Amino acid sequence: MSKSSGTGRRDLASIFSPPPMKAKSADEQRAVLYYPEAFKRHYMDVLACFRDDLAERSGKPVGWQAIRDMVMQPEDERLTAELSGERDRIKVDSTRPRSPLVTLEDFKGWYHPRKSHVPSDIKFQYIERFVRSLRISGKIDEIERELDLAQGEYIRDALHLFYRPVPFAGTKVVIREDWLGTVKRLVSSACFRLKAESLGIGGGDDDGDAECFLILREYHGSHVTPLDIVVMQPSGDGERKQMPLYTGFLVSESILSMFPEEGVILIGKLILTKESGASPGDDGTRALSDGGTYSSWASFSPDAVKLDLGTGEDLGLMGPVFGVDVGGEQQNLSVGLKRIERDEEIDSIVSRLAYRYRTWP
Amino acid sequence: MAITKAEIERRLRALVGNRLYEAARLNDVDLLRAELGKGRSLNQQRPGNGFTPLHTAALNGSVEFLRVALQAKHADPWIQDSKGRLALDHAEVRRDREAMRLLFDAMYPNGRVRFAE
16 A cells, blocks of 8 residues: 555555556566467468469469568558658659568568478467458368368277277187278268257257257268267248357277167267367357267168267266257167268258367367 | 465455356357446456356357457457367367458457567
8 A cells, every 4th residue: 555655644546556567578468468379280281282373373473572562461561641741752653662570581481491490379360360351251161171070080089099990809809801891881961850849949940940960971981980970950031040059070899780670880989079178058048068079889781870879977968969858867868860862952051060179279 | 386275265256247258159249248348358268267257158159149259459369278178169160251351350459469579
């Protein structure tokens, strides 16, 4: 508490007056402005791919100066406007003013094959702004789709090291090649649908129209198949809203041939994550959890898949996803999803699923 | 920085009766205006996932909500949720270009970055 000098009385003015405003120092700015290195590297990769794409489309090489000018266009324009008042001293029309905040030399350094440094947080702001504006224009959709698919393949390969069906039990062969062919036909690029009547939480009349889709990608020898669980919800204006709920993988644990008429049963495990991090209600669904691994029997047949939702906590987490009202149920519940053909709507859903949430360490 | 139990309780109490998230999910502009009139903040974050109403609106594609909400002077589109994501990141994953444009314009007013050297 401050006291007025000499009198010993409290200086009330200093208590009630607001503290003096001070501009943020460079250190304070850095504390607020922070980009993880992986985030920067991803954006720099996108920018490099954009440059290559531009060169391919135009049929001539695109230099870093051209990219730098695109990135810094707002700053360059502001500088031009500022300098236009000094036309008598600077020839603005013939000499293009370039902001010194980010220069060609910066770009050459960031993309030098023998250098590994990334832009500082302050300079990276301009790259981030440019890449986000490209995203809005749709110019990097294909680039990001390819990068995301590549990331999915990388994770699939990593999971393959941990999850693979065991082909032998001692000396006895338990997985036959022809079964694998059957599993591939049943699983690869398959799509299943469930009318999920209890998914809506708004209590409106339209809730009954919600549908839950289980969409798998290509199955191949790694026995790890990427999948997505998507909810299509009525949005009130006759349209339907796509809500990517869970993303993950179906990993094959074992493959059994039951009776000949029942065909092959794939026993798989669903590894699911709710990438958005949304809690129940934020995305209009009752589905809980922001991640987890769920052991689940998956029995694939030519016209459906039957998923065993387990009991207890697993059931509590997975039940709402598939519209199963758990309600204190402790017994084992299963849910059947009908196989559907891929049509334009499914292709449209899949194309929009290409853009993933990314987590930056 | 860890928050205290008392702080969590205070935040939970503040959230009780806060219908901004419902307005954000349902794209309900009238409800948004009513809640703002009661003094609710668009920058308030859910204790668990750190969502602000802007995150919820971006996740659900509530464009009208965003249009009105981003006109409020206090709305901060740079707030990150507990996974470090901006509201714009949620709109980008869905490639909701209208929502992306609204949030981008709010984040870079007149094309300016936050911290210029």
